Amino acid sequence: MSGLDIFLILAIVAMTVVGATMGFGRAALTALALFGSLWAASASLPTVAGVVHIQSSGAANQGDVFAMLCLAFGSVAVVVAKYVHGSLGIHAGMFDAFLGLCAGVAIGMMVAHGVVRTMTIADPDGQGEGGQVASGSVSHEMLEFTSFHSVMDTVTGAGTYRRSLPNVGG
Numbered sequence: 001m002s003g004l005d006i007f008l009i010l011a012i013v014a015m016t017v018v019g020a021t022m023g024f025g026r027a028a029l030t031a032l033a034l035f036g037s038l039w040a041a042s043a044s045l046p047t048v049a050g051v052v053h054i055q056s057s058g059a060a061n062q063g064d065v066f067a068m069l070c071l072a073f074g075s076v077a078v079v080v081a082k083y084v085h086g087s088l089g090i091h092a093g094m095f096d097a098f099l100g101l102c103a104g105v106a107i108g109m110m111v112a113h114g115v116v117r118t119m120t121i122a123d124p125d126g127q128g129e130g131g132q133v134a135s136g137s138v139s140h141e142m143l144e145f146t147s148f149h150s151v152m153d154t155v156t157g158a159g160t161y162r163r164s165l166p167n168v169g170g
Contacts, residue, residue: 005138008115012108019104020097025090026081027103033077034110041069041114045121063122070114112142 019027049058049065092099116133120143123130133139141147 002132002136002139004116004132005136008112008138008142011111011115012105015108015111016101016104019107020101022100022104023096024092024099024103025088025096026085027100027107028090029081029085029088030078031103031106031110033081034074034107037073037077038070038110038114038117040073041066042117044069059124060122063118066121067114067118070118074114109142112138113145116140116143 019030022030045062045066048069049062052065052068053061054064055061116139119129119133119139120126126134133143
């Protein structure tokens, strides 16, 4: 287990505690908003990375731009989720903290995915940071979600519909 794996586990645990503290409604809305922000960052990466040049290396530039997009979209997503929750007032009664804890796990996994995705985009050859992600058990799981997909394939029988992440570095 590498230092990256320990960092990712601590990040997931921290987000789980934050989710339990926020409660179900706000944590669920935050999870949905963060999912949308990760999707938006991935979708807008090729266009934005072509315009914004932070580093001379193309892959490192894409990694930095992806990290900035995740932070920007994620910040907006958290604020929007807070205000939407304030207007909706979703509450799960006595199960609010427990369901918030479950949503917090999803938030932590999205944060961890954003971190390892940034590292692999910045190093598509796998010689540095990408190799560290590939060699770690937790970091590789947070990138590919192989165990999750294996369980879902077993439960649903939908093994032929698995998607793969495009290699955007390079």
